[in-house]
Amino acid sequence: MGDLLRLVLKRLGYGLLTLLVVSILIFFAVEMLPGDVAEQILGQGATPETVARLREQLGLNQPAVVRYLQWLGGAVQGDFGISATSGDPVMDVIGTRFVNTLFLAAYAAVIAVPVAIILGIIVALLRNTIFDRVANVLTLTSISSPEFFLGYILILFLAVKANMFPAIANLSSGMDLGELLYRTFLPALTLVLVVTAHMMRMTRAAIIALLSSPYIEMARLKGVPPWKVIVRHALPNAWAPIINVVALNLAYLITGVVLVEVVFVYPGIGQALVDAVSKRDFPVVQACSLIFAATFILLNLAADVGAILTNPRLRHPK
Template sequence: MGDVLAIILKRLALGVVTLLVISVLIFSAVEMLPGDVAEAVLGQSATPENVAAMREKLGLDQPAPVRYLSWLSGAVTGDFGVSLTSDERVAEKIGPRLVSTLFLATYAAVIAVPLAIVLGVLVALLRNTVFDRVANVLTLTSISSPEFFLGYILILYLAVKAPLFPAIASLSKDMSLPELLHRTFLPALTMVLVVTAHMMRMTRAAIINLLASPYIEMARLKGAPAWKVIVRHALPNAWAPIINVVALNLAYLITGVVLVEVVFVYPGIGQLLVDAVSKRDFPVVQAVCLIFAATFILLNLAADIGAILTNPRLRHPK
């Protein structure tokens, strides 16, 4: 148990260092953008006195390292500053949008994860059959198609030609859960199509890789049926790579929703990021990018911990 705890603490420390490096990159990238933030906020008709006052208000008259440390110390406590366009606290502005994105990601994950694992087991069980070939073609097509392209195809066939679902995910606070699920089905389905294909192929590859193991051959020689060999013998030992790919795709569901939210005008954090970039609202841009990075790192850490707990060779390294 001590070895496992030491490995987890080491991965956690590495994640903190990685997030610190990413925060430097985010701040530096915003600093290197052309133009003056104060002038962009005030417009072209601003006087030099107004620009100077705005720069002082935003802290732009201070050196970059001082501003970075101030921003980082505030971000650690959840204070990302004030939005330049609405004078609203960035944390308050992001909060409802983040909840909406988490709901959409959870909606897609509840469908995609069990579906991908079941399909992965089936195609491994029926490998080299027509079902396996058709599944490979469909998954490759889904992986190769950009999210916005899949979204527009779904809008064309499920919202325009057959008006089953709304093309725009307009939400309100007084919606019931069934109505909310109905209105957000198309963006969730778009994300499901992308991540299910990847998870299914990785599950299939992990199981087929284990089918050549000696203990699998022994189970077959004992007369165990093919489904039992895969489900009871191969699948438990394939959990480590499956957990890794599931965690990576869950990270994508949260951090890669920008295009999907823009296509369906979904009021999530991805749409907020696009609006903030177009309006040069840099405190919001920095906060959203840092949240995306932290989410990706945390889910990768969860994948590492899951792989360690399900793989004895990782729990007891030589």
């Protein structure tokens, strides 16, 4: 247990160090963008006095290093500053939108994870058959297609021609769960098509690699049914790579939804990031980018811990 705790703490330390480096890159990359933020916000007709007042209000008169330390200290406490365009706290601007993004990611994950694992096991059992070849072609097509392309295809066939689902994911506060699931089905389906293909191929590869192991051959020689060979012998040893790929795809569901949210006008944090970039609302841009980075690092940490827990060789290193 002590070795496992040390490994987890070590991974956590690496994650925090990575997040610190990412925060530096995010802040100073925004700083290096051309143009004056205050002038961009106020427009060309602003007077120098108004620009100077806004620069002082935003803290732009201070050195960049001082502003970074202040921003980092506030971010650790959950305070990302004030939005440059609305004047509201950044967390008030992106808080609800981040919850919407988490809901969309959870909606897609609930569908994609079990479907991908089950299909991966099936195609591993039926490898080199017509079903396996068709599945490989479809998954490669899905992985190779950009999210916005899949989104527009779904809009064309399921929203415009079939009129089954709305093309725009309009949400309201008084909406019940059924209506919410209905209105967000197309963006969720777009994410499902992308991540299911990847997880299915990785599950298939992990199962096929284990099926050639000596203990699997021995189980087959003893007359164990194929499904029992998979469930009792191969699958428990394939959980480590499967958990890794599931966690990485969950990270993608949260951090890679920007294009999907833009296509379906979904009020999530990805849409907020795009709006903030167009308005040069840099506090919101920095906050969204840091949240994306922290989420990705946290789920990578979860993947590492899951791999350790499911692999005895990692739980008990020599």
